[in-house]
Amino acid sequence: xxxxxxxxGGNYGFYFDQSACTGCKACAVSxxxxxxxxxxxxxxRVVEYSGGSWQQHGDTFTPNVFTYYTSIACNHCEDPVCVxxxxxxxxxxxxxxxxxxxxxxxxxxxxxxxxxxxxAPQFNVETGHMSKxxxxxxxxxxxxxxxxxxxxxxxxxxxxxxxxLREKYGDVDAIAPLPDPTLTKPRLVITPHRDAQxxxxxxxxxxxxxEI
Amino acid sequence: MNVHELxxxxxxxxxxxxxxxxxxxxxxxxxxxxxHDVRTVERLTEPVVxxxxxxMVLGLAASTLHMNDITNTLNVFRxxxxxxxxxxxxxxxxxxxxxxxxxLLQWFKIATIRVRQLVAAATALTGIALIxxxxxxxxxxxxxxxxxxxxxxxxxxxxxxxLGALAAGCALMLTATIRHRRQRTTGDTGTGTExxxxxxxxxxxxxxxxxxxxxxxxTRVAQINAPTTTTEWTLTTxxxxxxxxxxxxxxxxxxxxxxxxxxxxxxxxxxxxxAIFSGTFFATRLILLGIAAVILALFTYRAAGQxxxxxxxxxxxxxxxxxxxxxxxxIMGRSLHYDSMIxxxx
Numbered sequence: 001x002x003x004x005x006x007x008x009g010g011n012y013g014f015y016f017d018q019s020a021c022t023g024c025k026a027c028a029v030s031x032x033x034x035x036x037x038x039x040x041x042x043x044x045r046v047v048e049y050s051g052g053s054w055q056q057h058g059d060t061f062t063p064n065v066f067t068y069y070t071s072i073a074c075n076h077c078e079d080p081v082c083v084x085x086x087x088x089x090x091x092x093x094x095x096x097x098x099x100x101x102x103x104x105x106x107x108x109x110x111x112x113x114x115x116x117x118x119x120a121p122q123f124n125v126e127t128g129h130m131s132k133x134x135x136x137x138x139x140x141x142x143x144x145x146x147x148x149x150x151x152x153x154x155x156x157x158x159x160x161x162x163x164x165l166r167e168k169y170g171d172v173d174a175i176a177p178l179p180d181p182t183l184t185k186p187r188l189v190i191t192p193h194r195d196a197q198x199x200x201x202x203x204x205x206x207x208x209x210x211e212i
Numbered sequence: 213m214n215v216h217e218l219x220x221x222x223x224x225x226x227x228x229x230x231x232x233x234x235x236x237x238x239x240x241x242x243x244x245x246x247x248h249d250v251r252t253v254e255r256l257t258e259p260v261v262x263x264x265x266x267x268m269v270l271g272l273a274a275s276t277l278h279m280n281d282i283t284n285t286l287n288v289f290r291x292x293x294x295x296x297x298x299x300x301x302x303x304x305x306x307x308x309x310x311x312x313x314x315x316l317l318q319w320f321k322i323a324t325i326r327v328r329q330l331v332a333a334a335t336a337l338t339g340i341a342l343i344x345x346x347x348x349x350x351x352x353x354x355x356x357x358x359x360x361x362x363x364x365x366x367x368x369x370x371x372x373x374x375l376g377a378l379a380a381g382c383a384l385m386l387t388a389t390i391r392h393r394r395q396r397t398t399g400d401t402g403t404g405t406e407x408x409x410x411x412x413x414x415x416x417x418x419x420x421x422x423x424x425x426x427x428x429x430x431t432r433v434a435q436i437n438a439p440t441t442t443t444e445w446t447l448t449t450x451x452x453x454x455x456x457x458x459x460x461x462x463x464x465x466x467x468x469x470x471x472x473x474x475x476x477x478x479x480x481x482x483x484x485x486x487a488i489f490s491g492t493f494f495a496t497r498l499i500l501l502g503i504a505a506v507i508l509a510l511f512t513y514r515a516a517g518q519x520x521x522x523x524x525x526x527x528x529x530x531x532x533x534x535x536x537x538x539x540x541x542x543i544m545g546r547s548l549h550y551d552s553m554i555x556x557x558x
Contacts (some may be wrong), residue, residue, distance in 0.1 A: 178558065212558055
């Protein structure tokens with residue numbers, strides 16, 4: 001495969017199969033390795049979401065607990081709030097719909113970090129600039145898939161033009177602990193875990209806040 | 213205390229104080245002009261105007277520390293069409309520039325008083341635009357529940373007017389004290405505004421422009437520091453009384469706004485953010501605000517009603533204490549504002 005995967009109007013996004021994810025974090029590690037990210041900067045992270053309750057039947061209490069993983073990077077949103085708030089226009093949406101940081105413009109004010117509900121833009125102390133997933137633009141230019149997609153042993157990740165992903169996998173993206181998708185319209189499709197909770201009626205909590 | 217956001221805390225509080233002081237001076241000028249002549253009103257407000265400049269420069273300097281790569285600074289204007297942060301910077305610099313222009317016109321008495329008033333009005337409007345865009349930076353973020361509420365613009369404008377009133381009052385009293393000291397040391401009688409006509413003539417004295425400028429500046433300083441007349445003193449104390457009432461009113465409103473804010477956050481399920489507004493730090497902020505803006509301000513009101521021109525010390529001390537405590541309370545409040553940045557999602 002050598003054809004360009006950076007077509008203008010491609011509007012690329014990610015697909016994530018929550019029912020297949022084991023939480024192994026190979027995606028996060030391959031991303032970190034590919035982009036040589038410093039400590040504290042993790043463009044792709046795996047969120048562990050847990051919760052549960054007890055049901056009483058007579059004298060018997062039955063536990064009903066759940067945990068599921070969500071692998072998340074940048075969703076290259078249709079309404080990227082990071083691009084809207086950036087004072088410098090360093091946060092830019094490419095012709096192909098993906099969002100990247102132009103390091104020649106960024107002042108490192110971290111306003112995008114405040115705004116993004118997916119924690120996609122992250123501050124790189126070494127450069128003094130913001131940094132984020134660009135859907136492996138350099139790999140795509142040479143016809144390769146993003147590093148995380150190819151690294152997943154469960155084949156839980158896929159990527160492509162969002163229209164194609166939605167045709168293939170549906171249009172679910174409103175899963176806790178992800179936020180209300182109407183805020184930024186993420187280019188993300190999820191096959192939900194059997195215990196997946198809707199974003200606005202969730203009873204669990206993030207079990208690994210320090211890892212994300 | 214949120215040390216991480218210290219540059220932003222200092223910038224927002226100081227800039228709000230500067231805008232507030234400028235607006236309060238404008239209101240004082242408008243109201244006092246109805247009963248007093250131009251010179252009396254200018255003698256009251258003018259010294260305070262010159263104090264705003266250095267404070268605003270300090271605030272803007274603090275704001276630059278928020279950036280991590282200042283070599284790209286000039287890019288911050290690029291996204292004015294969509295980013296409130298760009299707009300804030302534009303209005304912040306415009307406010308400083310217009311304020312500086314006004315101070316220059318005022319100091320050298322350039323242009324007619326009408327022109328100067330127009331420049332002042334433009335400065336005040338720019339200041340309001342600055343506070344508005346500053347609050348929209350936070351208010352517009354739908355992803356941060358503790359910021360996406362009308363409480364934020366309310367708090368920002370409350371800080372603006374309260375610190376503005378207290379800073380103006382403090383500056384008025386310090387001016388009165390300096391004038392009083394000068395009067396004692398020079399043995400002046402308190403009627404004098406005699407060097408007024410020197411302003412024009414000293415320019416053309418031909419002794420080299422640097423020298424002439426120095427003489428002129430010295431004359432202006434002497435003019436500004438000339439002893440307070442009885443009318444001026446009455447006007448000063450009346451003004452201080454009104455400023456005290458204004459600050460007490462705003463202080464009570466701010467105190468009352470917190471239960472609403474906390475309840476609102478709790479109903480939305482943003483309990484972590486709601487919990488920021490509890491504990492010793494929050495309690496200390498509320499108590500300081502209560503002492504400064506309400507209790508001290510009311511003491512100031514009483515003291516201003518009785519203070520004598522010959523002894524401005526008590527009133528000056530009260531006013532300075534109220535201002536200092538309120539400034540600390542507001543810095544603490546702003547620190548809590550940044551602490552409450554807890555996003556939805558992950």
